[in-house]
Amino acid sequence: MKVLVVGKQGSVAYWMENTLAAFRAEGHETAGFSVTGAGLWGRLQVRLTKRTDRAAVPALLARQFTRVMNAFRPDLVVFTHAFWGVPLEVYEAAHALDFRPPFIGWVGDRFDAAQRAKAELLDHIFFTDSGFFDDARTFGFPERTSYLALAADPQLFRPGTGERVNEMLFVANRTPHREEVVRAVRTPMSVYGRSWEGIKGGVHRVHSHRIGMGKVADLYRRHVAVLNVLNELNLMQGLNQRNFEPMAAGAVVISEQVRDIELCFEPGKEILVYGDMDELNGLYDKVRSDAAFAAGIAEAGQRRVLSEHTYVHRVRSILEFVNAWLGR
Numbered sequence: 001m002k003v004l005v006v007g008k009q010g011s012v013a014y015w016m017e018n019t020l021a022a023f024r025a026e027g028h029e030t031a032g033f034s035v036t037g038a039g040l041w042g043r044l045q046v047r048l049t050k051r052t053d054r055a056a057v058p059a060l061l062a063r064q065f066t067r068v069m070n071a072f073r074p075d076l077v078v079f080t081h082a083f084w085g086v087p088l089e090v091y092e093a094a095h096a097l098d099f100r101p102p103f104i105g106w107v108g109d110r111f112d113a114a115q116r117a118k119a120e121l122l123d124h125i126f127f128t129d130s131g132f133f134d135d136a137r138t139f140g141f142p143e144r145t146s147y148l149a150l151a152a153d154p155q156l157f158r159p160g161t162g163e164r165v166n167e168m169l170f171v172a173n174r175t176p177h178r179e180e181v182v183r184a185v186r187t188p189m190s191v192y193g194r195s196w197e198g199i200k201g202g203v204h205r206v207h208s209h210r211i212g213m214g215k216v217a218d219l220y221r222r223h224v225a226v227l228n229v230l231n232e233l234n235l236m237q238g239l240n241q242r243n244f245e246p247m248a249a250g251a252v253v254i255s256e257q258v259r260d261i262e263l264c265f266e267p268g269k270e271i272l273v274y275g276d277m278d279e280l281n282g283l284y285d286k287v288r289s290d291a292a293f294a295a296g297i298a299e300a301g302q303r304r305v306l307s308e309h310t311y312v313h314r315v316r317s318i319l320e321f322v323n324a325w326l327g328r
Helices: 015-025 039-072 088-095 113-119 132-138 176-184 213-222 277-289 291-308 311-325
Strands: 002-007 029-034 076-080 103-107 124-127 145-147 165-171 190-192 205-207 223-228 252-256 272-274
Touching: 002 015, 002 039, 015 029, 015 076, 015 311, 029 039, 039 088, 076 311, 088 113, 103 311, 124 132, 124 311, 132 145, 165 213, 165 277, 176 277, 190 213, 213 223, 223 277, 223 291, 252 277, 252 291, 272 277, 277 291
Parallel strands: 002 029, 002 076, 076 103, 103 124, 124 145, 165 190, 165 223, 190 205, 223 252, 252 272
Antiparallel strands: none
16 A cells, blocks of 8 residues: 655654654555655745745645645555644645545644644544544534554664663653642652753753654663653643653653553553652652562563554554445
């Protein structure tokens, strides 16, 4: 099958790149279209247009997308970051073509009623967050939806061979809720991400800047535990990449309680879950003081991710749906 993956190249989760790689690993011919521009010249065009006439960028992307579609002529188009990432004009351009592959959306951020026009132009939408279904019904979206969580790339996120630092790590951009949680952690840990300047000088080692995915993977394989805190601006009950990638790298994940954890993991066995700050601090102390306990959680979590939660598993789910829908 020829598969075109649309999304934002270089996003925090490398969602587009991971999806492309997984389709390729399954033997499909693939191409990508980034909303930052198609190829080097396309990206330059987008950057220049943003400086002179930002309102013209969606139409420019639609023209670039049309050229890519006509040249590649895919059998399937998968839109990652399907609502906020991809302009409506791109969807309209897709429907104006003289051929019609299935258009599949994959949505990982909260949305509003304005995204209904995009939803109506997709044949099916996968949500990474079960809380999104209620919003979709409230906003009158088509009921062509199902659940599909994010995942990990085990080629990048794999265990190391050295001894792990007996500390917790948190790699994420700051939000008000995340800062509240981090400030409540009593034992020192390392924090990486944008906009954390406000907690410098406290107990934690703070690196207030974005780091590359390779560095993230290296940090995961060098720490005994990784903290995961909900981004209240984007999610409701869903899991983000920090529920999967640290496990693939062999670290214990200590995650805030959200409903979707039980759709993917067994709490207390494969992942540690906290409901309040006392519980979080207690789990951190337990992981630091009981190496056998930490190793057991990490090993079980890694087994679960590698057996069910890689991007190859996700693209197989997409293809299974598409083939059933087309009656193949």
